[in-house]
Amino acid sequence: MKFTLRYKIILSNIIIILLALTIIATIVIQGMLYYNIQYSEKRLIQNSDNANLFIQQYILSQDGEHLNSRLKIFKENSTYLAEELSKQNNIRIQLFDQSKNLLADSTTIDIESPTEEREEINIAISRGEKAYVVKDLDEGRYIYFASPIIMENQQLGVLSYIYSLEDVDELINQSIILFLIAGFLGLITMYFVSVYLTRKILTPVYELIDSSEEIANGNFQHQIAYVSHDEIGELTRSFNKMVINIREKINEIRSEKKKLQSVLSSIQDGVLAIDNDKNLLTINEPALEIFQIKQEDTIISSIFSYPFIEELYQEVKQQQQGITKEISIDNRYLLIYANIIHHTYSKPIGYIFVIRDITQIRELEEKQRQFISSVSHELRTPLTTIIGYSDMLMRRGVENPELVKKSISLIKKEGDRLLRLVNDLLDLSRLENMEFDLIKSQIDLLQLLDDVITQMRVKGKKYQNDIHFNFSPLPKINGDYDRLKQVFINIIDNAIKYSEPDNPIEIYTSQNGNYVEVSIRDFGSGMSKEELGKIFEPFYRIDKVRSRNLGGSGLGLAIVKELVEKHGGTIEMESEIDEGTLVTIKLPIE
Numbered sequence: 286m287k288f289t290l291r292y293k294i295i296l297s298n299i300i301i302i303l304l305a306l307t308i309i310a311t312i313v314i315q316g317m318l319y320y321n322i323q324y325s326e327k328r329l330i331q332n333s334d335n336a337n338l339f340i341q342q343y344i345l346s347q348d349g350e351h352l353n354s355r356l357k358i359f360k361e362n363s364t365y366l367a368e369e370l371s372k373q374n375n376i377r378i379q380l381f382d383q384s385k386n387l388l389a390d391s392t393t394i395d396i397e398s399p400t401e402e403r404e405e406i407n408i409a410i411s412r413g414e415k416a417y418v419v420k421d422l423d424e425g426r427y428i429y430f431a432s433p434i435i436m437e438n439q440q441l442g443v444l445s446y447i448y449s450l451e452d453v454d455e456l457i458n459q460s461i462i463l464f465l466i467a468g469f470l471g472l473i474t475m476y477f478v479s480v481y482l483t484r485k486i487l488t489p490v491y492e493l494i495d496s497s498e499e500i501a502n503g504n505f506q507h508q509i510a511y512v513s514h515d516e517i518g519e520l521t522r523s524f525n526k527m528v529i530n531i532r533e534k535i536n537e538i539r540s541e542k543k544k545l546q547s548v549l550s551s552i553q554d555g556v557l558a559i560d561n562d563k564n565l566l567t568i569n570e571p572a573l574e575i576f577q578i579k580q581e582d583t584i585i586s587s588i589f590s591y592p593f594i595e596e597l598y599q600e601v602k603q604q605q606q607g608i609t610k611e612i613s614i615d616n617r618y619l620l621i622y623a624n625i626i627h628h629t630y631s632k633p634i635g636y637i638f639v640i641r642d643i644t645q646i647r648e649l650e651e652k653q654r655q656f657i658s659s660v661s662h663e664l665r666t667p668l669t670t671i672i673g674y675s676d677m678l679m680r681r682g683v684e685n686p687e688l689v690k691k692s693i694s695l696i697k698k699e700g701d702r703l704l705r706l707v708n709d710l711l712d713l714s715r716l717e718n719m720e721f722d723l724i725k726s727q728i729d730l731l732q733l734l735d736d737v738i739t740q741m742r743v744k745g746k747k748y749q750n751d752i753h754f755n756f757s758p759l760p761k762i763n764g765d766y767d768r769l770k771q772v773f774i775n776i777i778d779n780a781i782k783y784s785e786p787d788n789p790i791e792i793y794t795s796q797n798g799n800y801v802e803v804s805i806r807d808f809g810s811g812m813s814k815e816e817l818g819k820i821f822e823p824f825y826r827i828d829k830v831r832s833r834n835l836g837g838s839g840l841g842l843a844i845v846k847e848l849v850e851k852h853g854g855t856i857e858m859e860s861e862i863d864e865g866t867l868v869t870i871k872l873p874i875e
Contacts, residue, residue, distance in 0.1 A: 290487065290490070291483045291484070291487055294479060294483050294487075295476060295479040295480060295483060298475050298479045299472055299475060299476065299479075302468070302471055302472060302475050303468070303472070306464060306467070306468040306471065309464075310460075310461070310464040310468075313460065313464075314457055314460060314461065317453075317456065317457060317460065318453070318457065321450070321453040321456075322419065322428070325428055325448055325450070325453075326417060326428075326430075329376075329417065329428065329430040329432075329446050329448060330415060330432075332374045332376070332446065333415060333430065333432035333444055333446065334432075335373075336370045336373075336374070336378075336432075336444055337432065337434055337435070337444065339366075339369075339370065339373075340359070340366055340370075340434055340436075340441075340444070341436050343358075343362065343366065344358050344359060344436065344441075347362070355436060355439070355441060356382075356441055359380075359388075359434070359441045359442060360382065360388055363380040363388035363389035363442075364388075364389040366378075366380060366389065367379065367380050367388075367389035367390060367391045368389075368391050370391070370444075371391030371392070374446075376446050376447070376448055377390070377391050377392050377446070377447040377448075378390075378391040378444070378445070378446060378447075379391070379444075379445040379446075379447065380434075380442055380443070380444060380445070381406055381410075381431075381442050381443040381445060382441075382442045382443075383410060383440060383441075383442060383443075385403075385406055385407070385410060385443075388442065403418075403429065403431070403445075404416070404418055405417055405418050405429050405430065405431035405445070406431050406443055406445065408431065409431035409432060409433045409443045410433065410440070410443055413433045413435065413440060414433070415430070415431065415432045415433075416430075416431050417429060417430040417431065419450070425449060425450065425451050425454060426449075426450040426451075426453075426454055427447055427448060427449055427450060428446070428447075428448040428450060429445065429446075429447060430445065430446040430447075430448060431443050431444070431445045431446075432444045432445075432446075486517070489517045489518075489520075489521050490517065492521070493520070493521065493524055496508075496524065496528065500528060500531065505528055505531060505532035505535060506532070508525050508528065545567070546569075549567065549569035550569055550570055552569060552571070553571060553641075554571060554639050554640060554641045554642075555568075555569065555571040555572030555573075555574075555575045555576075555638075555639070555640035555641070555642070556568070556569045556571075556572055556637070556638070556639055556640075557569075557572045557588065557637070557638040557639075557640065558626065558635055558636070558637045558638075559585075559588075559598065559635055559636055559638070560634060560635040561633065561634065561635060563585060563589070563598075564585070565584055565585050566626075566635055568584060571640075571642075572640060575619065575640050575642055576588055576591070591614070593610070593612045593614070593621075594638070597610065597621060597623045597638065598623070598636060600623075601623040601624065601625060601636055602625075602636065605625055605633070606624070606625070607622065607623065607624035607625075608622070608623045608624070609621070609622045609623075610623075611643070616644075617642060617644045618642070618643045618644045618646075618647045619640055619641065619642060619643065619644075620640075620641040620643045621638060621639070621640050621641075622638070622639045622641075623636060623637070623638050623639075624636070624637055625637075668699075670695060670696070670699040671696050671699050671700060675692075675696065723764070723765040723768060723851055723852070724765050724766075724767070725763050725764055725765055726763070726764075726765075726766065727761045727762075727763060728761060728762055728763070728764050728766050728769065729761055730759050730761070730762055730769075730794070730801060730803070730872070731756055731758075731759055731794065733766060733769060733770055733773070734754065734756070734773060734792065734794070734803065735754070736770070737770055737773045737774055737777065738752055738754050738777070738792065740774070741774065741777045741778065741781070744778070744781055745781055745790065748781055748784070748786060749786035749787050750780075750781050750784050750786070750787075750788055750789065750790055751789045751790070752777070752789075752790045752792065753789055753790070753791045753792065754792045754793075755791065755792070755793040755794075756792075756793065756794045757793075757794055757795055757796070759794055759796060759801050760796070760801070760874050761874075762801060762872055762873070762874055762875075763873075763875065764852050764872065765848075765852070768848050768851075768852075769848070769852070769872075771844075771845075771848065772845050772848050772849060772870070773803070773805075773870075775841040775842070775844070775845050776805050776845060776868050776870075777790065777792070777805060778841070779841065779842070780805055780806075780807035780809070780866070780868075781807075783807065783809040783810055783866070784807045784808065784809040784865075785809060785810075788807065788808045788809060788865075789808065790805065790806070790807050791804075791805075791806040791807075792804070792805050792806075793806075796874075797871070799873060799874050799875065800854070800871045800872060800873055800874065801871070801872050801874060802869060802870070802871050803869070803870045803872075804867060804868065804869045804870075805867070805868045805870075806865065806866070806867045806868075807865050807866055808864075808865040809865050809866065810862070810863060810865075811860045811861050811862045811863055811864045811865050811866055812860045812862065812866065813862055816860075817858060817859075817860055820842055820858060821842050821843055821845075821846045822843065823840055823843045849870055849872070852872055852873070853872070853873045854870060854871050854872040854873060855870075855871045856868065856869070856870050856871075857869045857871075
């Protein structure tokens with residue numbers, strides 16, 4: 286059982302009552318003993334004086350005028366005197382001579398051996414004074430009182446009273462029993478009174494405990510209703526004020542925490558703070574994504590499982606200054622800035638890490654390098670041809686008409702190719718920089734496809750590829766006629782380029798919800814999944830030699846993707862090696 290404050294108060298009250306009853310009982314009983322002993326002493330002194338006078342008168346009545354005769358009368362009549370005095374006082378009487386010899390005893394009951402040395406007798410004989418002692422015998426407690434018998438300044442002997450304290454002891458025993466009964470009843474009464482009072486007094490304390498538990502569980506709306514003006518009332522009012530202050534402070538902290546969390550969440554970089562003992566202080570969502578952490582209870586172990594974090598942590602801890610490092614891990618590039626966290630002028634309380642995923646930047650830089658390399662290569666090839674034939678014309682002159690004609694033809698062909706490349710680059714640049722405006726109107730997509738297919742069948746026949754058009758009725762769409770025509774020409778042109786002779790090209794249409802779909806299927810060489818992921822990149826070619834011989838610049842599909850997305854649509858491509866390619870274009874109806 287829990288030893289609560291209530292039981293402590295009850296136990297304290299019981300102990301106080303027990304101590305009080307014990308002290309009172311001790312004082313009362315000791316007082317009674319002292320009073321009875323003093324009363325008995327006075328009574329025995331008075332009785333002894335009367336007995337001394339009685340003995341003197343008796344001796345005088347027996348002609349005891351001389352000392353020897355008095356002693357003789359006293360000794361010879363001691364039995365009579367003891368019995369007579371015992372009858373008068375109802376007390377056991379003993380008479381002793383001056384040699385401490387027992388002369389007479391009013392009773393034959395041996396309470397104590399007559400030969401035993403008795404202190405009060407010695408005092409009475411040697412000093413001539415009254416004396417008494419209290420003895421505890423088997424029969425009970427007794428007062429042994431001795432008084433010298435003096436007649437005309439001559440000591441005849443000693444008168445001894447043996448006074449029983451049985452009545453006194455009985456009274457004390459009865460008093461003890463009464464005290465025990467009173468104490469037992471007092472304890473029971475005190476217990477129930479204490480239970481009642483403690484319940485009433487401690488009720489607000491229990492409410493304080495319940496309120497504390499509510500606060501510990503996060504409920505800061507609870508208030509204690511206690512209208513008393515005692516100390517507990519003051520305590521409850523102070524507690525209510527404390528709860529209000531805590532609630533306000535908690536709300537402030539929560540508000541600041543939400544602001545901090547909002548700031549951290551709005552930062553695209555990963556932010557991570559760790560204290561001096563490697564405990565997590567805070568972390569934002571981008572950091573969880575960067576470190577691929579899903580379970581919050583494994584954040585620290587997951588973070589420090591990366592060796593570069595441990596190295597940076599130890600390095601910034603030793604150097605006590607900011608450190609910036611670029612890390613390459615799992616095909617990702619991370620730029621990490623680590624620094625210490627100061628709290629006013631005290632020692633550092635932790636360390637902050639700002640992690641920026643620069644993978645896209647590095648990929649863009651790599652694509653930029655590849656793009657520049659590709660552009661340089663694409664520009665250099667026709668320029669080399671133009672410069673070569675121009676130089677040959679300058680060296681050989683115009684004497685050979687056939688050579689001049691051939692050179693001019695090749696120079697024009699490469700110039701046209703160069704012009705197409707530059708135009709495609711300009712178109713792609715305008716599309717990517719949002720500098721390209723579409724001239725939209727209501728378009729009959731089936732009519733547009735029919736025009737494109739009629740135009741491309743001429744090229745298909747040249748390479749022995751039949752184009753089959755399977756269509757279903759479609760609603761009109763809102764788009765740029767010329768640009769959509771450019772899209773479909775480019776895709777069908779690619780299908781012809783990468784198809785073997787006699788391979789058909791299939792085109793079919795359908796409506797799917799608020800979109801129209803146009804699918805173009807060829808049965809050419811196809812491509813791998815790796816090539817499929819790069820197919821829309823500028824200057825990317827699967828078969829570079831074949832594409833260049835057929836006049837491709839490598840920018841067509843990049844432009845197609847930008848144009849389709851400008852129309853609010855999507856372009857998807859599926860392909861398998863030696864199985865061909867399926868291109869699906871989805872365009873919104875409205």
